[in-house]
Amino acid sequence: MPSRLSLSVVVACAVAFCATSVLAQGALKAGAGKAVITPANPIWLAGYAARTAPSDGKLHDLFAKAIAIEDETGARTVVLAMDLLGLPAAMVRDLAARVKEKFGVPRERLMVTFTHTHSAPVIDADRTIDMYGLEETQAKIVAEYSRALPDLLLDAIGKALGSIEPCRLEYGIGTASFAINRRQPLPAGVTIGTNPAGPIDHDVPVLRIARADGTIKAVLFGYACHNTTLALQKICGDYAGYAQACIEERMPGAVALFVTGCGADQNPHPRRKIEDAENHGKALADAVAAVLGGPMKAVAGPVRAAYEEATLTFSAPPSRADIEKQLADQNIYVQRRARRLLGILDARGSLPVEYPYPVQVLKFGDALVMAALAGEVVVDYSLRLKRELGGKECAWIIGYANDFCAYIPSLRVLKEGGYEGGDAMVYFGFHGPWAPTVEENVVAAVHRLVARLKK
Structure with a gap:
């Protein structure tokens, strides 16, 4: 059982904290x-x-x-x-x-x-x-x-x-x-x-x-x-x-x-x-x-708080002929992406080169x-x-x-390749990997926002 002194200290601290929190x-x-x-x-x-x-x-x-x-x-x-x-x-x-x-x-x-x-x-x-x-x-x-x-x-x-x-x-x-x-x-x-x-x-x-x-x-x-x-x-x-x-x-x-x-x-x-x-x-x-x-x-x-949509650039897009060849790929996910990309080409005339x-x-x-x-x-x-x-x-x-x-x-992972380096893009519907500027663009955006909040 706490002593009267210790209980008083607890109450005093709680009151002081409450006042501090508000004022x-x-x-x-x-x-x-x-x-x-x-x-x-x-x-x-x-x-x-x-x-x-x-x-x-x-x-x-x-x-x-x-x-x-x-x-x-x-x-x-x-x-x-x-x-x-x-x-x-x-x-x-x-x-x-x-x-x-x-x-x-x-x-x-x-x-x-x-x-x-x-x-x-x-x-x-x-x-x-x-x-x-x-x-x-x-x-x-x-x-x-x-x-x-x-x-x-x-x-x-x-x-x-x-x-x-x-x-x-x-x-x-x-x-x-x-x-x-x-x-x-x-x-x-x-x-x-x-x-x-x-x-x-x-x-x-x-x-x-x-x-x-x-x-x-x-x-x-x-x-x-x-x-x-x-x-x-x-x-x-x-x-x-x-x-x-x-x-x-x-x-x-x-x-x-x-x-x-x-x-x-x-x-x-x-x-x-x-x-x-x-x-x-x-x-x-x-x-x-x-x-x-x-x-x-x-x-x-x-x-x-600060928010922005940085510009990330894709690698060079494939040609229509290359995408059409992917329609016959043994990988069903490559086929599905190819159909999506061809739909974009038909609707817009070109594939996106950037992403917000x-x-x-x-x-x-x-x-x-x-x-x-x-x-x-x-x-x-x-x-x-x-x-x-x-x-x-x-x-x-x-x-x-x-x-x-x-x-x-990161640039390291992009260069090494593999799933995270670019292979996974097929599941996200994008035509290919990011450009080598991806890491610096992301990091620069973070630093811009941090600097903005210091002003």
Whole structure:
């Protein structure tokens, strides 16, 4: 039983903290919310093109989760995370417009992220849906789910904005070691396997959001690893889903959100068994718990935000004759892409030479910079940007954000080739790899936004 003195100290500290939260310069308020986005009916699952049947039950629910942060100027910023492979740019753009209209949150202050589980529904997206070859019934189910999804995402955001209260934000970094570089070098080239000597990023960044009474309202955490332990027909959030569930079970009433880092060339190891996903989730939850149990750095406002669509250039496009030859390719995915590219040529006369690539930066006072990159970003970006932005203590690099567009290789990976270096472009409907300027264009965009927020 605590002594009167110790209890008085606790009460005094709580009162002092509450006053500080409300009155001090840089004080923040925050809210959190979530919504179930599990489909009601069997549906085709995304990520693995070779699947031959729709989902058959679930291991656990899928969620959309949001945190909303308000600084002393009244500006509100939202981070949305969802247990999906990803959303196309057009869908994110429409969502952002609805968020601005309904809640007044501008585009640069809405960060949309995906856990990239391969055990969640296919989304009715322009380019990537071709890889699945859906028959009419399943295509209709996917379209219906995709139409209903934005309202569920808005529900999560609305709950977060509606629960804003004075909070204390703190940042720390833990470690988890189950990610392994998957770009295995062989005499014939790079293949997907295991490469223990390859670059990795085992950091587990953690943002704690605590109420004035010290109880935890939300935890935002991340890891740079493909969310692909499983390849079943069961709906599941994979290791990230298990990690979030574990954290929320340990902290009743808290909302745990996962954001994927630059893990495009990283796989969980081992994989394929449900117990592997459970174990990886627990390892990640344990890493988060270790951070929460130790010293963390205070995060204050103001919260500044910037967003731009950088220009990424494609390599030289193939000729119509070359594309027509691909119609007879033995690879069905090459055939499907060829039909799409010929359709573009017929409609527009030429193939695109550039792509508008979303880049976003949030800056919390002088303590923390969050940089969010679109698509499947390889680990080189995380390692480089953390180094160039002052280290992991003040820079959090997020992938799979704002647009599920394609793999984003570094120059090294582009030169090495392989799946992440360009072979995967067939599944995204693009004609070929990025130009060698891809890495510098992405990195330069991040630095431009960071510099803009320093002014």
